[in-house]
Amino acid sequence: xxxxxxxxxxxxxxxxxxxxxxxxxxxxxxxxxxxxxxxxxxxxxxxxxxxxxxxxxxxxxxxxxxxxxxxxxxxxxxxxxxxxxxxxxxxxxxxxxxxxxxxxxxxxxxxxxxxxxxxxxxxxxxxxxxxxxxxxxxxxxxxxxxxxxxxxxxxxxxxxxxxxxxxxxxxxxxxxxxxxxxxxxxxxxxxxxxxxxxxxxxxxxxxxxxxxxxxxxxxxxxxxxxxxxxxxxxxxxxxxxxxxxxxxxxxxxxxxxxxxxxxxxxxxxxxxxxxxxxxxxxxxxxxxxxxxxxxxxxxxxxxxxxxxxxxxxxxxxx
Amino acid sequence: xxxxxxxxxxxxxxxxxxxxxxxxxxxxxxxxxxxxxxxxxxxxxxxxxxxxxxxxxxxxxxxxxxxxxxxxxxxxxxxxxxxxxxxxxxxxxxxxxxxxxxxxxxxxxxxxxxxxxxxxxxxxxxxxxxxxxxxxxxxxxxxxxxxxxxxxxxxxxxxxxxxxxxxxxxxxxxxxxxxxxxxxxxxxxxxxxxxxxxxxxxxxxxxxxxxxxxxxxxxxxxxxxxxxxxxxxxxxxxxxxxxxxxxxxxxxxxxxxxxxxxxxxxxxxxxxxxxxxxxxxxxxxxxxxxxxxxxxxxxxxxxxxxxxxxxxxxxxxx
Numbered sequence: 094x095x096x097x098x099x100x101x102x103x104x105x106x107x108x109x110x111x112x113x114x115x116x117x118x119x120x121x122x123x124x125x126x127x128x129x130x131x132x133x134x135x136x137x138x139x140x141x142x143x144x145x146x147x148x149x150x151x152x153x154x155x156x157x158x159x160x161x162x163x164x165x166x167x168x169x170x171x172x173x174x175x176x177x178x179x180x181x182x183x184x185x186x187x188x189x190x191x192x193x194x195x196x197x198x199x200x201x202x203x204x205x206x207x208x209x210x211x212x213x214x215x216x217x218x219x220x221x222x223x224x225x226x227x228x229x230x231x232x233x234x235x236x237x238x239x240x241x242x243x244x245x246x247x248x249x250x251x252x253x254x255x256x257x258x259x260x261x262x263x264x265x266x267x268x269x270x271x272x273x274x275x276x277x278x279x280x281x282x283x284x285x286x287x288x289x290x291x292x293x294x295x296x297x298x299x300x301x302x303x304x305x306x307x308x309x310x311x312x313x314x315x316x317x318x319x320x321x322x323x324x325x326x327x328x329x330x331x332x333x334x335x336x337x338x339x340x341x342x343x344x345x346x347x348x349x350x351x352x353x354x355x356x357x358x359x360x361x362x363x364x365x366x367x368x369x370x371x372x373x374x375x376x377x378x379x380x381x382x383x384x385x386x387x388x389x390x391x392x393x394x395x396x397x398x399x400x401x402x403x404x405x406x407x408x409x410x411x
Numbered sequence: 412x413x414x415x416x417x418x419x420x421x422x423x424x425x426x427x428x429x430x431x432x433x434x435x436x437x438x439x440x441x442x443x444x445x446x447x448x449x450x451x452x453x454x455x456x457x458x459x460x461x462x463x464x465x466x467x468x469x470x471x472x473x474x475x476x477x478x479x480x481x482x483x484x485x486x487x488x489x490x491x492x493x494x495x496x497x498x499x500x501x502x503x504x505x506x507x508x509x510x511x512x513x514x515x516x517x518x519x520x521x522x523x524x525x526x527x528x529x530x531x532x533x534x535x536x537x538x539x540x541x542x543x544x545x546x547x548x549x550x551x552x553x554x555x556x557x558x559x560x561x562x563x564x565x566x567x568x569x570x571x572x573x574x575x576x577x578x579x580x581x582x583x584x585x586x587x588x589x590x591x592x593x594x595x596x597x598x599x600x601x602x603x604x605x606x607x608x609x610x611x612x613x614x615x616x617x618x619x620x621x622x623x624x625x626x627x628x629x630x631x632x633x634x635x636x637x638x639x640x641x642x643x644x645x646x647x648x649x650x651x652x653x654x655x656x657x658x659x660x661x662x663x664x665x666x667x668x669x670x671x672x673x674x675x676x677x678x679x680x681x682x683x684x685x686x687x688x689x690x691x692x693x694x695x696x697x698x699x700x701x702x703x704x705x706x707x708x709x710x711x712x713x714x715x716x717x718x719x720x721x722x723x724x725x726x727x728x729x
Contacts, residue, residue: 097504097507099530102496102498102507103530105507105508105511106494106514106525106528109508109511109512110511110514110515110525117527121491121493121526121527123490123491123526123543125443125446128443130448130545132450132493134452134495134528134529134539134541135495135529136495136497136529136531136539137531138497138531138533138537139533140532140533140534141533142531172441173441175450175452175541176424177452177453177454177539178420178454179456179537180420186423189415190423190427193423193427193428194427196424196428197427197428197429200428207428208441209435209439210421210424211417211421211452211453211454212420212421213454213455213456213459213460214456214458214459215456215457215458215459215537216534216535217533217534217535219454219456219497219533219539221452221454221495223452223493223541225441225448227443227448
């Protein structure tokens with residue numbers, strides 16, 4: 094019995110399905126005339142993706158957020174969605190109403206229409222959401238150029254901290270606990286930020302697989318070296334890590350489930366992005382720069398430390 | 412704790428999501444310029460949809476068939492698909508390769524491209540398939556006119572017989588068993604029949620929710636009475652039913668999981684459809700006619716017997 098990592102499974106499928114020139118992107122797309130038709134499917138599984146204490150309303154919203162966030166990073170406006178639910182028998186009417194409320198809330202928040210869907214019976218709750226849109230342009234993961242600046246649309250580490258509080262009973266102040274749990278239960282999603290700034294990004298990617306995975310993917314597809322000079326996080330994350338014997342770098346780079354946009358931009362476009370962020374009270378982080386070479390590094394005291402791809406993968410052996 | 416039927420759950424969602432004018436169709440669609448963008452999502456759940464003895468390769472194909480069949484009934488050519496898998500840890504590499512093989516087979520069979528997908532970890536196998544296409548026309552469930560003929564693209568009752576053999580150990584001849592199990596494991600799908608005859612159908616619907624459900628839905632949306640005068644089945648199904656104490660009408664009308672097209676056509680278009688079916692060795696069944704009024708009836712010895720909507724519903728109370 095072998096347990097394969099998600100990457101290996103996807104590789105196996107790609108070989109079988111003949112997608113040998115496959116370049117992974119945040120969304121799937123195909124061109125009709127001058128327009129791209131864009132789609133993204135995401136699945137949220139009760140036993141894997143629902144930490145204790147998470148309301149079904151929030152779970153429903155989060156299943157939509159994970160698709161919308163990918164559209165945001167590509168600069169594509171979502172138009173409509175389809176819900177496919179697998180529901181265990183034990184779910185009550187009020188449970189199902191809570192799910193419906195979450196879908197409704199997210200549909201309003203992101204101004205999209207849920208056209209329909211289906212329900213199935215199964216052993217655990219599985220929420221499958223498919224999102225669709227049309228666009229003349231898609232911002233790619235590749236495209237970062239030498240001397241471009243690397244930015245993130247918000248801080249990292251809170252969702253990792255939140256999960257360690259919920260799953261491993263880590264201790265913290267009430268205030269930090271609320272912030273960290275909110276990052277898990279009600280993650281922010283940067284749709285308008287992505288839509289309004291798409292023309293200023295040279296490359297962009299949703300960060301929900303983890304910051305280290307995102308940076309390595311963008312660096313590899315752009316064929317450039319990414320150098321991180323500033324951590325996209327805050328003191329309270331470092332304090333939480335040290336008081337709980339956790340590695341702050343791990344929380345920030347390898348937790349995943351932050352739905353922030355990681356993008357690169359030329360220094361001439363950067364002021365436009367900053368202006369938008371300031372106006373809309375988005376805390377932008379300039380975390381480093383793009384240069385010749387390959388790999389992702391953290392520059393500290395003049396030394397370069399390699400940041401490997403250690404983001405979250407389902408079905409990992411360890 | 413209340414257990415809601417699929418219909419009630421969908422109703423609850425529709426109310427919440429404000430789709431009050433919602434007309435259910437086999438596919439979801441929206442118009443861009445002159446073309447419809449068409450999508451269908453279907454979920455296959457291990458504990459509910461995989462009878463004992465079903466190979467994962469066939470399960471993967473069937474998850475695609477259930478979407479393609481809806482496209483077939485609408486006369487829409489599928490272009491690409493996305494797979495989202497929820498995989499339990501116990502699945503081996505060869506299990507996963509078997510799934511990949513099934514997707515590959517179906518992609519070739521229906522000439523569609525699987526663009527990508529994702530994998531998740533969960534307690535049981537859940538295969539979610541999303542299918543996409545573009546079309547200038549969609550054949551609706553409504554549109555049947557008085558004096559139109561009702562046809563089906565194949566026989567009914569074999570999948571119900573197959574399930575009762577697999578799940579309830581019903582007895583039968585080897586020959587019938589093979590035929591019935593094949594209807595469950597490797598259902599036929601009438602894609603080319605739907606694409607080539609779409610202009611001759613006045614209304615059409617995929618029958619996988621069960622023949623009685625399909626006929627009642629088409630009758631209700633068309634605001635016409637549907638009268639069935641001939642059973643779309645064969646002697647071996649009636650023999651199997653009587654020798655096992657089963658109701659043949661139940662097997663034929665209420666089993667579901669036949670992926671046949673039920674359509675209506677004018678008497679002037681019928682010969683064109685028949686010609687195509689004959690050429691491609693499809694056994695067409697003319698099962699009745701459309702008339703003024705409402706409801707679905709079986710006409711026997713001059714009497715009309717009501718055929719209610721009793722097709723398969725997940726999560727039913729009984």
